Amino acid sequence: ILNVEQSPQSLHVQEGDSTNFTCSFPSSNFYALHWYRWETAKSPEALFVMTLNGDEKKKGRISATLNTKEGYSYLYIKGSQPEDSATYLCARYNQGGKLIFGQGTELSVKP
């Protein structure tokens, strides 16, 4: 994998459903993986910054795992709520001090 790839591109779930999506990235020379949430008409906000293989982070109903050896991270949302509707972006930190973003997963939660 040369780029950061996210799947699916979009996701529609019902309120109360749990959901997850994937970020895949090059596993060599790994430094850190960032997750951001971007609600419409607002600023992207950091959710997690992860560095260690096997790391798991949690913020409320949202959690993320990291596998640096195989180059993927999962984001989980338990009991989705309409306010979780947003685009979720992951980004791999590259040597040179920059983030390489995926194209995002657009989540829509219907009441």
Add this chain to the structure above:
Amino acid sequence: DAMVIQNPRYQVTQFGKPVTLSCSQTLNHNVMYWYQQKSSQAPKLLFHYYDKDFNNEADTPDNFQSRRPNTSFCFLDIRSPGLGDAAMYLCATSTTGSPVSEQFFGPGTRLTVL
């Protein structure tokens, strides 16, 4: 609240007419970034400043320039906008630019080129 502010939120310009987008921050962060995001694509870094040190991405067109007159402000100048430059432009800051430094984003400026 400390924040990253982008003005304007929406900008319409004509093909070939220079345009400047602005970004300001009250976080006193050392690093400032400009990203371009075209529809349904990943945000793409155009350039960043570490303090006054300017770092241009190799594939950023010459048409795009930037200025950082002081810690708080950073500008993106598009000298001759083409139709392909229509996009969302995001400004972001971070404390040190280290791997674990999260980036703080503004709400973006959506540029339309007529």
